[in-house]
Amino acid sequence: MELKTTHRWDLDEQEAMELQHQLALQVMKEDALEPVRYVAGVDVAYSEQNDKLIAGVAILEADSLNLVDTVMVEESVSFPYIPGLFSFRELPPIMKAFEQISILPQLIVCDGQGLAHPRRFGLACHLGVLYDMPTIGCGKTKLSGSYVEPDIQRGSYSPLMDQHEVIGNVLRTQDGVKPVFVSIGHRISLTTACEWILKLSPTFRLPETTRQADQIVRKGLKLTQ
DNA sequence: GCGACAG
DNA sequence: ATCTTGTCGC
Numbered sequence: 001m002e003l004k005t006t007h008r009w010d011l012d013e014q015e016a017m018e019l020q021h022q023l024a025l026q027v028m029k030e031d032a033l034e035p036v037r038y039v040a041g042v043d044v045a046y047s048e049q050n051d052k053l054i055a056g057v058a059i060l061e062a063d064s065l066n067l068v069d070t071v072m073v074e075e076s077v078s079f080p081y082i083p084g085l086f087s088f089r090e091l092p093p094i095m096k097a098f099e100q101i102s103i104l105p106q107l108i109v110c111d112g113q114g115l116a117h118p119r120r121f122g123l124a125c126h127l128g129v130l131y132d133m134p135t136i137g138c139g140k141t142k143l144s145g146s147y148v149e150p151d152i153q154r155g156s157y158s159p160l161m162d163q164h165e166v167i168g169n170v171l172r173t174q175d176g177v178k179p180v181f182v183s184i185g186h187r188i189s190l191t192t193a194c195e196w197i198l199k200l201s202p203t204f205r206l207p208e209t210t211r212q213a214d215q216i217v218r219k220g221l222k223l224t225q
Numbered sequence: 226g227c228g229a230c231a232g
Numbered sequence: 233a234t235c236t237t238g239t240c241g242c
Binding site: 048 | 233234235
């Protein structure tokens with residue numbers, strides 16, 4: 001995949017936050033998707049043994065959820081883990097992985113937040129804006145916002161609020177299972193994003209895109225150790 | 226000062 | 233995220 005904009009990664013904490021404020025203005029919150037034939041899932045694992053990040057991309061056929069392509073990339077850590085600046089640590093290896101995919105997806109599901117971020121610019125927004133592609137953030141825990149527990153049935157959800165602003169949905173993907181935190185990344189509406197996460201999670205708590213990407217990086221982690 | 230804090 | 237064993241439940 002080709003970048004529309006050049007982007008510096010050698011920033012300090014202050015510069016990174018300022019860049020987030022600037023890029024957040026480019027986030028498109030409405031549906032602007034092509035028909036989705038392929039969906040991508042991304043995940044990153046960390047090896048503290050050699051201080052390396054392993055990024056994995058899984059491409060799934062949207063209707064069957066069959067895995068049609070996988071890519072794995074290993075890279076040295078170049079940015080510390082700071083809540084709120086997550087993308088500056090994980091995006092370099094992720095984008096390196098996307099350079100190697102053989103099938104272009106029309107939608108990307110990220111492991112982490114999108115708009116549900118202190119500066120409204122989580123990893124999913126960052127990736128979406130840089131590639132100008134539809135993205136969804138689907139996190140296992142929340143970063144910011146408050147919510148009431150959604151009903152126990154699959155498909156139930158409640159808004160994730162920051163003051164009076166809806167920044168995402170807390171969505172139950174399986175009966176009686178801990179909900180996930182869904183927020184838009186770029187070029188998609190929150191409603192459509194939740195529909196996709198439900199469609200991608202027919203059997204387990206997390207969407208198949210994330211589960212497949214997670215398998216890829218876990219295997220890579222075993223080879224490194 | 227205290228609690229919260231994506232992976 | 234990763235470090236880690238067993239254990240409860242479908």
